[in-house]
Amino acid sequence: MRFSMPRKLSPLDPQRLDNQICFAVYSAAHAFNRVYKPLLDRLGLTYPQYLVMLVLWERDDVPVRDIGERLFLDSGTLTPLLKRLEAAHLVKRTRSSEDERQVLIALTPQGHALKEKARAVPQSILAASDCSVSELVAMKDEIVALRDRLNAVIGE
Amino acid sequence: MRFSMPRKLSPLDPQRLDNQICFAVYSAAHAFNRVYKPLLDRLGLTYPQYLVMLVLWERDDVPVRDIGERLFLDSGTLTPLLKRLEAAHLVKRTRSSEDERQVLIALTPQGHALKEKARAVPQSILAASDCSVSELVAMKDEIVALRDRLNAVIGE
DNA sequence: TCACATTTAATTGTTCGCAATTGAATGTAC
DNA sequence: GTACATTCAATTGCGAACAATTAAATGTGA
Incomplete structure (x- = not known):
């Protein structure tokens, strides 16, 4: 019988905090x-x-x-x-x-x-994001799509 | 003198809720x-x-x-x-x-x-996300990078 | 019409999240 | 070695966030 690797050391461990999108x-x-x-x-x-x-x-x-x-x-x-x-x-x-x-x-x-x-608030946030508008829009759309899939599961 | 378009009707209005990544x-x-x-x-x-x-x-x-x-x-x-x-x-x-x-x-x-x-929790979340692992990892990395840029601004 | 279900906000109680402060322990400068 | 500053957790107070319940208004079916 072989010993299994301790999961704690695996960088792909789904229980690791830094691997969880929810924490992100x-x-x-x-x-x-x-x-x-x-x-x-x-x-x-x-x-x-x-x-x-x-x-x-x-x-x-x-x-x-x-x-x-x-x-x-x-x-x-x-x-x-x-x-x-x-x-x-x-x-x-x-x-x-x-x-x-x-x-x-x-x-x-x-x-x-x-x-x-x-009116000045959104541009301050954009500056703090240090990111192009197109990148932010793309991220936003991905996150909204994920949110909507999650909300769909809740309604079941 | 011309009248400006009412900002409210612009789909690109940065003050619109659905255009804000923070709300996403x-x-x-x-x-x-x-x-x-x-x-x-x-x-x-x-x-x-x-x-x-x-x-x-x-x-x-x-x-x-x-x-x-x-x-x-x-x-x-x-x-x-x-x-x-x-x-x-x-x-x-x-x-x-x-x-x-x-x-x-x-x-x-x-x-x-x-x-x-x-241990079963992360896989339940993955299922609810209805998304491939590689897509989720990519999104997670983007969100973490954004978070870290925001946190860098706070420390100023 | 009248019983019953549904809708809508408000309420209560528990848990976060953070700013601001407190008090004790530790570190530093002179 | 004694002032002074810093670090750390705890505390207080306020504003979310949500589950569960309540109460009033409205809708529906017999």
Whole structure:
């Protein structure tokens, strides 16, 4: 009987941290968050709040549910976050008259105005990425495709 | 004087949510987390706890600081997490006798044993990714390179 | 109409993640 | 060898993230 190699030493060990794409994604997400932090501090936003604002700058007066579907977040996350945005006078929460179950989220004038102040953010991120736009777009598309395959599995 | 196109309609608008690689990474990280959840529930671990166990399965009896450097996490995150792993009898926390500032984290026999039970996890993730190993490795390397460039900017 | 299911947000409780601070141990300069 | 700075983990406080539950509004079927 032969001894097997200790798996720990194999560079291809699927249990090694550095071989896991999930950790690459996880740690990259945190790295992005740290780069965004000082930029968003000036706007008075956290990163998840910035994502909500991006959604609303495209179209506002939408129910909480629409924002959640766009960002893959549920009401347990969004309700308190939106209340903080309301406290910051960036959005207004109004219960829909047509369907009293829905709460519609609309931008305030300050909320709209913040879009202009936020325009410099994406280019700062691009600079920090130290990478061509075409490379970033290609990576983004690959990551989105992977995300969508993962989400498809969850729905089973 | 001409009117400019409303930026909102441009598919290349850098302020559009779907054009941002950071959101791709952010949402992919959450998708991974949701795929991992049922697998790790059986092991009694959360995803960040699983990452700590991966580090310790490679080498244990290491200070908290080493785990933090490996995972890009600080003591504010790790201290309570490690206390929960200790409460689950997976690790033991001991203050170093050579340097009383350090707390060394060692696996218990149950902590070591869990590695075998966790061996099926990476292949389940691979299956959910619905992607060839070589493609995943290529993506992982790109994402790690991006993460490291972002982290380099933070240190400035 | 009336029972029942579905939809929608809000709520509660647990766990991350990080900034900022604290306190103890260690290292360094003079 | 005594000030001073540095290192390390722990702590506090706040904002996500999500599971599970609740409550109200709406939809559906008999």
